[in-house]
Amino acid sequence: MAEEMLxxxxxxxxxxxxxxxxxxxxxxxxxxFSLYPGEVLxxxxxxxxxxxxxLQMLSGQLAPxxxxxxxxxRDGITRDLTTLxxxxxxxxxxxxxxxxxxxPAQGLRMAxxxxxxxxxxxxAVGWNHYGRIRDTASDWLTRVxxxxxxxxxxxxxxxxxxxxxxxxxxxxxxxxxxVFMDEPTGGLDVSVQARLLDLVRSLVAELHLAVxxxxxxxxxxxxxxxxxxxMKGGRVIETGLTDQVLDDPxxxxxxxxxxxxxxx
Amino acid sequence: xxxPAYNFAYLDEQTKRMIRRAILxxxxxxxxxVPFASREMPMPYGWxxxxxxxxxxxxxxxxxxxxxxxxxxxxxxxISIRKFFAKTAGVATTTATEDATVIQTRHRIPETSLHxxxxxxxxxxxxxxxxxxxxxxxxxxxxxxxxxxxxxxVKLYEDIARFGHIATAYAYPVKVNARYVMDPSPTxxxxxxxxxxxxxxxxxxxxxxxxxxxxxxxxxxxxxxFEDHPFEPYRFNAPCALCAAExxxxxxxxxxxxxxRMFVCSDTDYCxxxxxxxxxxxxxxxxxxxxxxxxxxx
Numbered sequence: 001m002a003e004e005m006l007x008x009x010x011x012x013x014x015x016x017x018x019x020x021x022x023x024x025x026x027x028x029x030x031x032x033f034s035l036y037p038g039e040v041l042x043x044x045x046x047x048x049x050x051x052x053x054x055l056q057m058l059s060g061q062l063a064p065x066x067x068x069x070x071x072x073x074r075d076g077i078t079r080d081l082t083t084l085x086x087x088x089x090x091x092x093x094x095x096x097x098x099x100x101x102x103x104p105a106q107g108l109r110m111a112x113x114x115x116x117x118x119x120x121x122x123x124a125v126g127w128n129h130y131g132r133i134r135d136t137a138s139d140w141l142t143r144v145x146x147x148x149x150x151x152x153x154x155x156x157x158x159x160x161x162x163x164x165x166x167x168x169x170x171x172x173x174x175x176x177x178x179v180f181m182d183e184p185t186g187g188l189d190v191s192v193q194a195r196l197l198d199l200v201r202s203l204v205a206e207l208h209l210a211v212x213x214x215x216x217x218x219x220x221x222x223x224x225x226x227x228x229x230x231m232k233g234g235r236v237i238e239t240g241l242t243d244q245v246l247d248d249p250x251x252x253x254x255x256x257x258x259x260x261x262x263x264x
Numbered sequence: 265x266x267x268p269a270y271n272f273a274y275l276d277e278q279t280k281r282m283i284r285r286a287i288l289x290x291x292x293x294x295x296x297x298v299p300f301a302s303r304e305m306p307m308p309y310g311w312x313x314x315x316x317x318x319x320x321x322x323x324x325x326x327x328x329x330x331x332x333x334x335x336x337x338x339x340x341x342x343i344s345i346r347k348f349f350a351k352t353a354g355v356a357t358t359t360a361t362e363d364a365t366v367i368q369t370r371h372r373i374p375e376t377s378l379h380x381x382x383x384x385x386x387x388x389x390x391x392x393x394x395x396x397x398x399x400x401x402x403x404x405x406x407x408x409x410x411x412x413x414x415x416x417x418v419k420l421y422e423d424i425a426r427f428g429h430i431a432t433a434y435a436y437p438v439k440v441n442a443r444y445v446m447d448p449s450p451t452x453x454x455x456x457x458x459x460x461x462x463x464x465x466x467x468x469x470x471x472x473x474x475x476x477x478x479x480x481x482x483x484x485x486x487x488x489x490f491e492d493h494p495f496e497p498y499r500f501n502a503p504c505a506l507c508a509a510e511x512x513x514x515x516x517x518x519x520x521x522x523x524x525r526m527f528v529c530s531d532t533d534y535c536x537x538x539x540x541x542x543x544x545x546x547x548x549x550x551x552x553x554x555x556x557x558x559x560x561x562x
Contacts, residue, residue: 087410109397109418116421123421124414130424130490152425 010072012037012178012210013058018067020053027053029234030067037177040204040211042225042242044218044257050234051214052182058212059099059180060089071178094121098171098179102186104163107170108155114141114166115151121174140169144199161192165199172203181213185220197223218261222246230254273320273353279303283321283476287467290478295440296408297391302474306348311341312370313471315387316348319368322383322467323349328356330364335372335513335530342370359533371434373455375512375534378464380481386449388470391477393437393447413445416488424493433498439486440479453487454497454513460485504529505547507538 011034020028028050035041043051056062058069060081072078074096084092093099101107108117118137119127127133138148144165155163164184171179184200185193201224204211215221221228221242228245230238230253238251249255271277279301286300305313323329329349333342337359345368346357358364361376368385378384394404397415407415416437423431436453440446448459449468459466459479466479479485489495500514505526512534514527526547529535539548 086406090410090412112397112418112422113425115425116418119421120414120418122414123417124412128417128491130421131492133421134425 008037010037011035012039012072013212014070014078015058016067016070018054018057018064018069020050020057020062020065026234028057028064031236032067033229033236033239035178035210035212037210038204038208039227040209040213040225042221042228043212043214043231044216044221044228045231046216046257049231051216051231053234054231055180055182055212055214059097060084060093074177094124095174096176096178098168098176100164100167100171100179100181100184102183104155104160104167107167108163110156111154113152113154114146114158117155117166118170118173121170125174136173140173141166143203144169145195159192160188161196164188164196168200168203172207172209175207176209178210179212181211181215183215183217184213185215185217193220200224218246218258230257270352272325273323273349273355274306275303275317275320279317280321283317286476287318287321287478290467290476291465291480293444294480294483295444295446295477297475297477299474300476302471305471307344309472310389312345312368312387314469314473314476315368315370315385315471316345316469317471318385318467318469318476319345319349319366320353322385323353323355323366325353325355327365328358328363330358330361330367330533331369332367332372332374332531332533333370334515335374336532338532360537361533371450371452372513372530373451373458375509375529375531376537377458378462380463382464384462384464384466386451386466386468388447388449388468388475389472390435391447391468391470391473391475393435393445408444411443413439413488416445417490420488420490420493424490430489430493430495436495437488439488441483442486445488446477446479452498452513453495454499456485456487456495457497500527502527503545504535504538505545507535507543507548508545509535509538509543 013035016032018028018031031054043054045051057064063082069081070078071081115134115137118140119133122133122136138151141148141151146162146165155166158166185196188196197220213224225242228242229236232253238245238254245254246258249258282301286298290298303317305316307313331342331346333339336342349355350357361374365381366383366385370387392404394407394415397419398404420430434452435447435450436456438446438448438456448456461482463481465481468477487495503510504512504514506528509529512529512531515530517526517528519526
């Protein structure tokens with residue numbers, strides 16, 4: 001227990017004055033924060049506020065124009081992402097990290113079966129026993145509430161909600177410590193959204209995941225996240241505990257954002 | 265017999281130089297696909313333009329050439345390529361595997377084991393084993409560079425999930441020299457074990473895709489599999505109907521319109537050799553055989 005406390009005291013991911021500009025357009029300006037193990041951070045803001053650019057920089061897919069991102073690897077050593085070689089970065093991406101795309105077609109192999117989709121990461125890290133791969137895959141399908149009878153069906157035969165749950169299973173199978181989510185509930189209808197959020201919330205707690213979730217939906221932020229960062233024009237304008245920011249917004253823009261939610 | 269309009273073996277010397285460079289690089293990095301400036305050949309793509317260019321680049325006047333297509337020396341493709349080199353290079357040709365120094369092949373490895381003074385040239389339609397799993401060439405190259413081959417097992421996984429066993433029967437992926445995953449061209453997986461530790465040099469040419477790769481002599485070639493679903497070469501369980509061979513790869517031939525079938529060696533040279541040595545199968549009727557032998561002797 002004491003060891004775990006110590007482990008949780010050290011930040012997992014640190015962003016230091018991250019900026020990205022495309023020519024004269026500054027997509028993201030001077031963003032700094034630390035993320036701790038098991039913590040869920042929501043990045044909210046309207047379209048074009050720099051959320052996605054920030055997420056891409058944090059997940060090492062886009063090189064920042066200035067600033068740096070460091071990550072505490074499984075061996076306990078914190079490293080600057082830009083100093084990782086491509087092989088190391090890709091390995092990190094398919095073991096210790098997960099990335100849930102808004103469009104499941106981007107994160108899944110639509111033509112191969114659900115079982116193989118979940119098993120791919122395991123095979124990529126050297127699993128070589130069909131029976132064990134299949135058992136682990138069916139175990140994960142159960143955990144994300146997909147009927148085991150559908151294990152050999154391709155995700156293109158799945159509904160939108162099932163695809164998204166499959167994508168989550170595929171990402172979590174290697175037990176990552178850090179998951180990036182880009183609008184995971186976008187394009188789903190409300191009841192499916194609610195179930196998915198429920199599932200994500202329980203998995204996050206169960207697996208002690210650190211999550212950075214990008215969303216424009218404040219309800220998603222409220223349900224899932226511990227902390228919220230509000231972005232506007234590439235800058236972080238307000239940050240704090242979720243209930244604090246959403247119930248008592250300080251910045252005029254955040255107040256506008258919160259008041260734009262339609263009453264149910 | 266050289267037609268004066270052509271250089272020896274059709275290609276000009278600069279082109280051969282370029283191809284030889286690619287071949288040397290391919291031999292130095294077993295299983296790695298080396299790009300080369302593939303030329304237009306006087307035959308359509310898919311008929312062995314890659315293999316023909318490799319053969320043309322390595323052929324010398326003393327070489328003895330054998331060309332097989334699906335194991336057979338007497339199909340259109342095999343005959344036309346053999347004639348092509350007989351005409352443009354004036355080299356001796358043969359159908360006997362032992363006598364050949366260069367063997368160009370499509371879809372088979374000869375049954376007779378190869379020896380150290382031979383080169384086996386494969387015609388390759390699609391050199392990229394990951395092609396149908398990952399369509400982006402930039403991505404597959406990166407995967408080869410980083411030896412990320414998990415995806416190859418996804419294909420085998422799919423086979424087992426669908427059919428209960430690894431159903432890939434040809435172009436079965438192999439790992440060469442414990443590094444590169446390679447497509448052995450559409451040879452049946454029955455032939456995969458013959459590639460391992462083979463005394464002959466094996467060269468692969470893909471003309472349309474502009475790639476050359478190689479397995480140097482005595483190189484380890486391992487067929488990919490799962491621990492609980494190990495690689496098994498497939499062979500139809502029957503003796504050859506003409507030579508009664510129990511361990512050769514068989515072709516299924518339809519012999520009437522009432523569902524009649526016969527299974528014969530796909531390697532015609534091997535089958536004829538065995539028949540000449542006195543082996544008889546269930547359907548090798550004596551008068552026909554004698555007639556056939558007279559024909560080939562004359």
